[in-house]
Amino acid sequence: xxxxxxxxxxxxxxxxxxxxxxxxxxxxxxxxxxxxxxxxxxxxxxxxxxxxxxxxxxxxxxxxxxxxxxxxxxxxxxxxxxxxxxxxxxxxxxxxxxxxxxxxxxxxxxxxxxxxxxxxxxxxxxxxxxxxxxxxxxxxxxxxxxxxxxxxxxxxxxxxxxxxxxxxxxxxxxxxxxxxxxxxxxxxxxxxxxxxxxxxxxxxxxxxxxxxxxxxxxxxxxxxxxxxxxxxxxxxxxxxxxxxxxxxxxxxxxxxxxxxxxxxxxxxxxxxxxxxxxxxxxxxxxxxxxxxxxxxxxxxxxxxxxxxxxxxxxxxxxxxxxxxxxxxxxxxxxxxxxxxxxxxxxxxxxxxxxxxxxxxxxxxxxxxxxxxxxxxxxxxxxxxxxxxxxxxxxxxxxxxxxxxxxxxxxxxxxxxxxxxxxxxxxxxxxxxxxxxxxxxxxxxxxxxxxxxxxxxxxxxxxxxxxxxxxxxxxxxxxxxxxxxxxxxxxxxxxxxxxxxxxxxxxxxxxxxxxxxxxxxxxxxxxxxxxxxxxxxxxxxxxxxxxxxxxxxxxxxxxxxxxxxxxxxxxxxxxxxxxxxxxxxxxxxxxxxxxxxxxxxxxxxxxxxxxxxxxxxxxxxxxxxxxxxxxxxxxxxxxxxxxxxxxxxxxxxxxxxxxxxxxxxxxxxxxxxxxxxxxxxxxxxxxxxxxxxxxxxxxxxxxxxxxxxxxxxxxxxxxxxxxxxxxxxxxxxxxxxxxxxxxxxxx
Amino acid sequence: xxxxxxxxxxxxxxxxxxxxxxxxxxxxxxxxxxxxxxxxxxxxxxxxxxxxxxxxxxxxxxxxxxxxxxxxxxxxxxxxxxxxxxxxxxxxxxxxxxxxxxxxxxxxxxxxxxxxxxxxxxxxxxxxxxxxxxxxxxxxxxxxxxxxxxxxxx
Numbered sequence: 001x002x003x004x005x006x007x008x009x010x011x012x013x014x015x016x017x018x019x020x021x022x023x024x025x026x027x028x029x030x031x032x033x034x035x036x037x038x039x040x041x042x043x044x045x046x047x048x049x050x051x052x053x054x055x056x057x058x059x060x061x062x063x064x065x066x067x068x069x070x071x072x073x074x075x076x077x078x079x080x081x082x083x084x085x086x087x088x089x090x091x092x093x094x095x096x097x098x099x100x101x102x103x104x105x106x107x108x109x110x111x112x113x114x115x116x117x118x119x120x121x122x123x124x125x126x127x128x129x130x131x132x133x134x135x136x137x138x139x140x141x142x143x144x145x146x147x148x149x150x151x152x153x154x155x156x157x158x159x160x161x162x163x164x165x166x167x168x169x170x171x172x173x174x175x176x177x178x179x180x181x182x183x184x185x186x187x188x189x190x191x192x193x194x195x196x197x198x199x200x201x202x203x204x205x206x207x208x209x210x211x212x213x214x215x216x217x218x219x220x221x222x223x224x225x226x227x228x229x230x231x232x233x234x235x236x237x238x239x240x241x242x243x244x245x246x247x248x249x250x251x252x253x254x255x256x257x258x259x260x261x262x263x264x265x266x267x268x269x270x271x272x273x274x275x276x277x278x279x280x281x282x283x284x285x286x287x288x289x290x291x292x293x294x295x296x297x298x299x300x301x302x303x304x305x306x307x308x309x310x311x312x313x314x315x316x317x318x319x320x321x322x323x324x325x326x327x328x329x330x331x332x333x334x335x336x337x338x339x340x341x342x343x344x345x346x347x348x349x350x351x352x353x354x355x356x357x358x359x360x361x362x363x364x365x366x367x368x369x370x371x372x373x374x375x376x377x378x379x380x381x382x383x384x385x386x387x388x389x390x391x392x393x394x395x396x397x398x399x400x401x402x403x404x405x406x407x408x409x410x411x412x413x414x415x416x417x418x419x420x421x422x423x424x425x426x427x428x429x430x431x432x433x434x435x436x437x438x439x440x441x442x443x444x445x446x447x448x449x450x451x452x453x454x455x456x457x458x459x460x461x462x463x464x465x466x467x468x469x470x471x472x473x474x475x476x477x478x479x480x481x482x483x484x485x486x487x488x489x490x491x492x493x494x495x496x497x498x499x500x501x502x503x504x505x506x507x508x509x510x511x512x513x514x515x516x517x518x519x520x521x522x523x524x525x526x527x528x529x530x531x532x533x534x535x536x537x538x539x540x541x542x543x544x545x546x547x548x549x550x551x552x553x554x555x556x557x558x559x560x561x562x563x564x565x566x567x568x569x570x571x572x573x574x575x576x577x578x579x580x581x582x583x584x585x586x587x588x589x590x591x592x593x594x595x596x597x598x599x600x601x602x603x604x605x606x607x608x609x610x611x612x613x614x615x616x617x618x619x620x621x622x623x624x625x626x627x628x629x630x631x632x633x634x635x636x637x638x639x640x641x642x643x644x645x646x647x648x649x650x651x652x653x654x655x656x657x658x659x660x661x662x663x664x665x666x667x668x669x670x671x672x673x674x675x676x677x678x679x680x681x682x683x684x685x686x687x688x689x690x691x692x693x694x695x696x697x698x699x700x701x702x703x704x705x706x707x708x709x710x711x712x713x714x715x716x717x718x719x720x721x722x723x724x725x726x727x728x729x730x731x732x733x734x735x736x737x738x739x740x741x742x743x744x745x746x
Numbered sequence: 747x748x749x750x751x752x753x754x755x756x757x758x759x760x761x762x763x764x765x766x767x768x769x770x771x772x773x774x775x776x777x778x779x780x781x782x783x784x785x786x787x788x789x790x791x792x793x794x795x796x797x798x799x800x801x802x803x804x805x806x807x808x809x810x811x812x813x814x815x816x817x818x819x820x821x822x823x824x825x826x827x828x829x830x831x832x833x834x835x836x837x838x839x840x841x842x843x844x845x846x847x848x849x850x851x852x853x854x855x856x857x858x859x860x861x862x863x864x865x866x867x868x869x870x871x872x873x874x875x876x877x878x879x880x881x882x883x884x885x886x887x888x889x890x891x892x893x894x895x896x897x898x899x900x
Contacts, residue, residue: 068842068880228839235844236835237828238780238819242845245779253774278763296762297783298770369784369792369845369879418782418845419879451785647839651882655842658881681789681877689883690870 016164018205022054022198025161025209026061049095050079050157053165053201058085058185061095065390066231067420068655069710070648073229075154077222077645082158082215084182085197087222092230094414096392151644151706152214159212167210168203169195177210226647231416243415244373246386248444251375252281254436255300256447257307258289260456261314261674262535266290269309277303284439291436297448305450314674315533320463323671324360327465327530330485335526337505340514343522345481352471352478355561357554359468360735361546363669364461364539365676365684370418371454372429376437377444382409383434384444388417390425394497398427402434421659422538426459427497455684456676459537460669462487462530466513466550472562477520477573482554484513484547485528487536512544512715516551517578517610518570534671540659541711544611548715549664549722549736552607556723557732565596566723567606567619574608580639580703581610584617587637587698592619602632603728609715614640614707618657620693620720622728629728630745631661631721634693638712641703649709650697656713657695662686664718666739666746691745749809753778754821764810769793771809772818780819780848784877791876794849795819801856819848822855830900831855834893842880850876854890863894 016025026049052059060083062075076092162182169187170177172195179190186194217223234240259266269290271283279299284291292303317323348354374387376399383403389395392412400410417424433447449457464486471479488509491502506527514525539545559569567589574582585608588594598604601624608617621633636653643649666685670677678684722733725742738744748759753776760771767786772778772795781804784792788803795804798814823829828836831854841847850873857864857872864872869890878886 068844070842226839228836229841231844232836232839232841233825233828235841235847236832236851237823237825238778238848239825240844241779242782244783247777247779296766296770296774298766298774299763301786367879369782369790369843369877371783417843419843421879448783451787651839651842651885654884655881658883659879662879662881680787681785682787685789686877686879687881687883688874688877689886690874692881692883695884 016160016205016207016209018202019052019054022052022201023164023205024049025051025157025164050154051083051161053161053197053204055198055201058083058090058197060090060092062092063095065388065414065417065420065424066094067388067390067417067424069652070229070645072231073227074645074648075150076230077227078151078154079158081220081222082155083162085185087227087230089185096412155214156212159214160209163212164204164207164209165197165200168200168207171207172200172203223644225645227645229648241415242370242418243375243386243388244370244418244446244448246375246413246415246446248375248377248386250443252293252440252443252445253295253297253300254284254291254293254445254447255297255304255453256286256289256291256432256436256449257304257309257453258286258432258457259311260676261311262457262676263316263533264288264314264674265312267310267312269307271307273308274303274306277306282439283307284436286432286435291432291447293436293440293445297446300448301450316674317532318674319672320670323532323534324463324465326532327463327485327487330528330530331465331467331483333528335483336488336529337507337510338524338526339505339507339510340523340525342520342524345479345522345524348471349473349478349522352473353561354469354471355557356467356469357557357734359466359550359553361464361549362667362736363463363534364545364663364667365455365458365669365678366419366421366423366539367455367684367686368417368419368421368423371449371451372423373446373448374429374433375444375446376433378403378434378437378441380441381405382411383437384411384413385430385434386413386415387430387433388415388420388424389430390417390420390422391427395427395430399430399434402431403438421540422542423458425538428457451681452679455678455680458669459535461539461545462489462534462536464546466546468550468554470554470558472558475562475564477518477555477558477562477569479522480520480525480554480558481522482513482525482550483528484510484526484550485530486546487532487534488529489536489538489542491529492536493538508543510543510547512541512547512609512611513551515610517581517615518555518573519576520573540656541611541714544609544711544715545660545663548607548609548611549718552609552716552719553722553733555607556605556719556726567594567596570606570608578610578615580700581608581615581617583700583702584608584615584637584639587700588617588619588635591635591637591696591698592621594619598727601728603724603726605720605723605725605727607716607720607723609712611712611715612708613705614638614703614709614712616653616712616716618716618720620717620724622721622724624728625745628743628745629725631665631691631693634695635698636695636713637698637700638709639700639703639707640709641706642701643699646699649699652709653697653713654695656711657717658687658692660714660717661721664721664736664738665744666737668737685746751812751816753816754818760809762809764808766809767805768795768807768809768812768816769804772804772816778818778820782845782848784846784849789877790846790849791853792846792849794852794876796852796856799856799859801853819852822852829855830896831858831889831893834889834896838885838889838892840882840885840889842882846876846878847882850878850886854886854893857890858894858897862898864890
């Protein structure tokens with residue numbers, strides 16, 4: 001049925017297919033050269049539409065996780081730009097789990113595949129998982145290859161649809177396609193007559209898609225503008241549907257408790273009291289935990305908490321001190337990677353002053369506003385699963401394996417995500433909901449975790465340590481020699497997703513550490529992997545989230561040792577290495593009126609991190625108000641290369657900074673007796689409206705490639721605040737969270 | 747025994763134990779899912795609704811203790827007919843993930859009903875119980891100021 005158009009990219013065919021009363025335009029996946037083992041077998045998969053036009057109108061598919069970063073709007077805008085439709089006249093849907101939607105989730109389609117070299121496989125998988133961890137980035141502006149693919153592919157999908165509709169109109173009118181124009185969802189004939197797309201849809205389904213050319217950016221109507229988000233009305237009226245809001249007919253409500261000694265076994269349980277509680281219909285043995293199904297979520301939570309469970313021990317040291325002792329031991333072993341080794345880092349340059357410092361940051365929870373949940377309906381031969389998720393194809397495979405079904409028998413409905421930050425890239429919430437629903441076949445069951453369960457069963461940002469050695473001479477940095485030690489998110493995630501042990505150099509562990517744009521002649525940065533079984537995962541900005549603090553606090557210490565202004569010290573090093581990074585430092589210098597001097601009672605700090613292809617510099621100002629320190633103001637400059645929606649970029653830069661500052665001020669997950677000691681927001685809080693700084697954001701576009709925006713705002717915030725506190729108090733912040741050392745306003 | 751509740755102007759008979767929090771009556775029994783579950787301990791504000799116009803954390807009000815008429819986010823406006831505060835939220839493109847915003851809007855609506863021209867400090871005091879992990883605070887502040895001035899003109 002499908003007719004395939006021109007090969008627009010090596011990997012991708014934008015085609016069209018006739019559907020009932022209309023046409024779908026989309027992508028077929030075809031195999032790539034065999035060198036990359038992660039690609040599907042030869043041949044096409046079914047067409048996955050990006051544009052669907054039928055008698056009901058125009059529907060665009062934005063199959064990326066909308067967790068607040070605005071990706072659905074910008075993704076739709078890429079299509080709409082070429083298709084000549086207005087975003088308020090069309091529907092935008094997420095669409096099903098489908099291989100062709102997910103470049104970065106090719107692992108989902110490619111596993112397990114035959115004939116690949118295992119080391120290449122692991123390396124590629126590591127890269128793919130790195131992308132997965134970055135799904136917080138506004139994907140269409142991401143610096144990775146797949147994001148660039150999206151940037152071009154979606155415009156190609158829109159252009160192909162437009163020209164095919166025009167061809168269908170040309171055939172009908174007996175004119176040449178070049179005589180036709182398009183505007184606001186219609187083809188315009190030479191005499192001015194409007195033919196709405198739905199009227200042409202059926203004929204377009206029979207029309208060979210012509211070759212297309214993308215419009216020059218100077219002609220863009222939508223891209224580069226502040227666009228109204230397609231989800232904003234729903235999210236302002238309580239009508240946007242999150243995972244926790246789905247209400248299939250006959251829905252039951254469940255809650256869950258898994259061993260708080262993470263990864264430990266369940267030795268046994270007594271549910272006799274719970275089974276007698278009001279509204280309770282069933283208690284479910286999950287193997288490593290229990291669930292209660294009831295007529296109401298709250299009744300289910302009460303019941304599951306009333307179950308008496310005998311938990312086995314955790315497979316890691318029981319308390320925080322012992323855990324960090326293990327992390328420190330990793331420094332003694334040979335490094336997992338040394339991805340930067342310039343000059344001679346062993347020797348101290350003649351006449352230079354050496355400085356050293358050690359830094360520590362804690363484990364962190366994602367703490368999304370929407371507690372983990374998913375809803376499942378198991379019929380025995382099929383499964384439907386509703387949830388917010390960052391990786392539908394992986395959720396689909398995990399649910400299929402759990403229910404012992406073929407992947408094709410599992411249908412995934414992706415809702416809005418009440419925050420993701422990396423947490424919704426995991427698969428546990430879908431697996432647990434599947435197991436619970438299997439206990440009640442034919443009945444849809446929504447399994448909602450209590451906040452306490454969510455906080456204490458995360459895949460945490462790993463606690464990390466750094467040992468830094470550097471040297472300055474004549475006011476300049478002449479040596480940086482750094483080591484970071486932490487658990488490897490990447491290796492653990494590979495094991496978790498695939499069952500295959502992860503291996504090889506872990507770039508994620510050292511991102512934001514080895515790749516910072518400073519011209520320092522002797523520069524060596526190594527990563528050491530700590531072998532611990534605490535569940536760890538991708539937390540907004542991932543390795544950059546600890547390395548930004550390590551690197552940029554140490555830069556400040558070096559500047560201080562060199563007797564230099566910390567902003568000028570960085571600016572000089574960046575100018576010699578990477579102009580866009582220097583541009584960001586220059587911008588915050590001007591925006592903040594940086595002089596290097598602050599009045600008594602005021603402190604300022606600066607930091608800059610290059611991550612996800614985007615350099616971000618921040619200046620933070622703190623004020624001492626009768627002994628309480630308030631984060632008063634912030635200035636952010638980023639260079640994203642191309643800002644497809646400046647309003648969204650600004651929101652992500654500010655939001656990313658607040659996420660980082662929240663962690664820097666008060667974020668800390670600790671362990672005792674093998675259990676996480678934090679339960680809920682009162683002991684794992686975040687910045688709120690009264691202690692968030694007044695902020696100014698500047699977006700630069702000199703970078704030669706598009707960078708990400710969802711994560712790069714996070715890493716520099718933590719060192720910028722620590723450096724500001726040093727400026728204010730003279731006390732250096734070498735450990736987070738800062739509330740343990742400074743009297744910050746909370 | 748069924749409990750009578752008036753929600754968004756409509757009478758409901760709810761047959762649930764007395765101690766079930768209003769939040770879970772609204773979400774799982776009445777089907778009003780705009781009010782969100784965030785923490786269950788009145789620490790985040792996602793579940794904020796009005797009882798007789800007063801902003802309350804519905805996760806802390808037992809069914810048998812509901813003392814007046816309940817208004818939820820669905821009761822103050824709809825996508826086709828938004829309240830001024832909701833329109834301000836749209837105009838300022840406040841929402842990111844959006845999960846906390848029902849509670850933010852209900853808290854802000856109660857603030858404006860009590861104080862038609864709130865200062866930044868008033869906003870800080872009224873809104874600091876409402877957590878937003880996306881960090882939409884500057885736009886929340888701007889939207890409240892904007893709604894206040896629009897309501898004044900009206």
